[in-house]
Amino acid sequence: MKSLENLIKEVLHIVKEAGEYLLSVLSSEIKVYKKLEIEVFTEADKKCEQILTEKLKKLLPEATIVGEEEFSEKSIIPKGVYWLVDPIDGTVNFIHRMPWFAISVALMQEKEPILGVVYNPVTKEMFYATKGKGAYLNGSQIRVSEEKEIENSLLATSFPGECKKKGFERCYGLFKELNLVSQGVRRFGSAALDLAYVACGRFDGFWEPYLKPWDTAAGMLLVLEAGGKVTDYSGEKYHPFKNNIVASNSSIHEKLISYTSKYLNLL
Amino acid sequence: MKSLENLIKEVLHIVKEAGEYLLSVLSSEIKVYKKLEIEVFTEADKKCEQILTEKLKKLLPEATIVGEEEFSEKSIIPKGVYWLVDPIDGTVNFIHRMPWFAISVALMQEKEPILGVVYNPVTKEMFYATKGKGAYLNGSQIRVSEEKEIENSLLATSFPGECKKKGFERCYGLFKELNLVSQGVRRFGSAALDLAYVACGRFDGFWEPYLKPWDTAAGMLLVLEAGGKVTDYSGEKYHPFKNNIVASNSSIHEKLISYTSKYLNLL
Numbered sequence: 001m002k003s004l005e006n007l008i009k010e011v012l013h014i015v016k017e018a019g020e021y022l023l024s025v026l027s028s029e030i031k032v033y034k035k036l037e038i039e040v041f042t043e044a045d046k047k048c049e050q051i052l053t054e055k056l057k058k059l060l061p062e063a064t065i066v067g068e069e070e071f072s073e074k075s076i077i078p079k080g081v082y083w084l085v086d087p088i089d090g091t092v093n094f095i096h097r098m099p100w101f102a103i104s105v106a107l108m109q110e111k112e113p114i115l116g117v118v119y120n121p122v123t124k125e126m127f128y129a130t131k132g133k134g135a136y137l138n139g140s141q142i143r144v145s146e147e148k149e150i151e152n153s154l155l156a157t158s159f160p161g162e163c164k165k166k167g168f169e170r171c172y173g174l175f176k177e178l179n180l181v182s183q184g185v186r187r188f189g190s191a192a193l194d195l196a197y198v199a200c201g202r203f204d205g206f207w208e209p210y211l212k213p214w215d216t217a218a219g220m221l222l223v224l225e226a227g228g229k230v231t232d233y234s235g236e237k238y239h240p241f242k243n244n245i246v247a248s249n250s251s252i253h254e255k256l257i258s259y260t261s262k263y264l265n266l267l
Numbered sequence: 268m269k270s271l272e273n274l275i276k277e278v279l280h281i282v283k284e285a286g287e288y289l290l291s292v293l294s295s296e297i298k299v300y301k302k303l304e305i306e307v308f309t310e311a312d313k314k315c316e317q318i319l320t321e322k323l324k325k326l327l328p329e330a331t332i333v334g335e336e337e338f339s340e341k342s343i344i345p346k347g348v349y350w351l352v353d354p355i356d357g358t359v360n361f362i363h364r365m366p367w368f369a370i371s372v373a374l375m376q377e378k379e380p381i382l383g384v385v386y387n388p389v390t391k392e393m394f395y396a397t398k399g400k401g402a403y404l405n406g407s408q409i410r411v412s413e414e415k416e417i418e419n420s421l422l423a424t425s426f427p428g429e430c431k432k433k434g435f436e437r438c439y440g441l442f443k444e445l446n447l448v449s450q451g452v453r454r455f456g457s458a459a460l461d462l463a464y465v466a467c468g469r470f471d472g473f474w475e476p477y478l479k480p481w482d483t484a485a486g487m488l489l490v491l492e493a494g495g496k497v498t499d500y501s502g503e504k505y506h507p508f509k510n511n512i513v514a515s516n517s518s519i520h521e522k523l524i525s526y527t528s529k530y531l532n533l534l
Binding site: 035092093096097098099122123145147152154159164172175176179180183184185186187188189197201202203204 | 302359360363364365366389390412414419421426431439442443446447450451452453454455456464468469470471
């Protein structure tokens with residue numbers, strides 16, 4: 001396999017190209033901002049995935065590409081190296097032309113991300129990391145925040161569709177509790193960007209249930225490589241096939257877990 | 268008084284200059300992203316207000332500038348024309364270097380905004396409107412969305428500090444109810460930008476309690492001039508000295524009010 005250092009440069013080019021395509025979808029067609037028709041969105045999503053998968057395939061023929069399959073902790077995790085690709089993380093935002101969505105690409109080895117890229121084409125912020133080599137934003141190394149107190153922390157979360165079916169009350173209970181003890185909980189609507197923002201210290205912590213492996217794989221590596229901590233709600237080691245995640249600057253992690261752990265067996 | 272058409276051009280210049288100053292605060296001082304020290308923030312807030320007030324004063328000597336005073340519906344509303352100025356709307360975001368805050372400037376006549384500007388210096392999105400002349404984003408006219416169903420709507424709100432003291436349960440009750448029936452409720456943390464986003468159709472609706480006049484005055488004019496509707500929680504005419512606001516694309520307004528009105532006498 002090519003070295004991660006060589007791979008990452010080419011992955012950044014590929015992701016940027018896919019981002020340009022998404023921007024062209026947003027800016028074309030209409031003069032006045034208007035929600036994307038579902039057909040337009042579906043085509044954009046497919047075409048973006050196609051750009052990514054074709055080029056990643058060429059770049060690393062030995063790695064399969066994992067996309068839309070359903071996964072659970074009990075699924076058979078692919079062997080060897082493979083890509084986890086999310087062409088548009090923050091789908092609802094994208095459809096509404098909210099400039100807050102990202103492309104998320106991770107190279108996995110068994111359950112572990114070894115390369116991760118999160119890119120917001122609107123703000124042109126490219127976050128990336130390779131295992132053991134730190135995390136970067138547009139060429140500058142990034143670090144998690146140094147905040148030690150939950151009372152001074154800015155947090156983030158969201159409520160995936162599953163919250164409506166199961167555990168909705170519980171999703172909100174946690175949201176309310178952590179709003180009360182912190183500077184506030186943001187809900188921007190893209191888990192990949194939330195994680196990237198923990199990595200660069202803008203958010204101090206993040207949690208969310210029911211995410212998919214391709215939502216968190218790249219972002220979790222960013223947080224780890226920026227000096228943060230990533231676990232599940234109970235404080236156990238996280239991997240992207242688990243259905244609940246807590247990421248933080250490390251200093252406030254124990255405190256965060258003291259809240260999330262109460263909600264674990266309610267999921 | 269100068270015509271609104273002449274005034275607005277100069278106001279845009281002034282706001283842009285203040286925005287450049289805020290950007291310089293965010294990018295200076297550190298290589299690695301890190302929360303602003305409270306002294307740095309306080310100075311930035313003051314200095315930005317100073318840039319705005321000095322130049323607005325020169326532009327329109329007959330108009331007073333209203334800033335940090337406490338207002339309620341029972342306060343004496345200034346007579347004649349005056350400015351409502353918020354140098355940094357989205358304070359918590361700014362402190363945490365989240366690229367989601369705005370400068371908000373409105374020219375008022377009695378209780379009514381007649382000119383409004385909302386500017387996010389990070390994304391360089393300048394929203395502006397003058398009474399009767401439509402709303403604009405970076406030179407292009409904007410319109411509210413055409414969405415008719417709350418089920419397909421993307422909404423926004425936030426929870427000001429007062430929610431912790433009074434009505435917290437009630438703030439969350441409304442948040443939960445409207446999450447359940449819509450595509451989701453975002454919490455980005457800047458009311459001025461939330462309103463601007465309703466005006467350009469990215470959000471279909473917005474509500475929030477306990478806001479200050481300078482948080483909503485410019486944004487409400489944007490929504491009205493973009494074809495939307497702005498009321499209080501009960502559906503009555505809104506003005507910036509009321510303590511609760513609902514803004515929408517107009518089509519979903521009645522439905523939104525059917526939820527917010529239940530919470531009005533709980534505030």
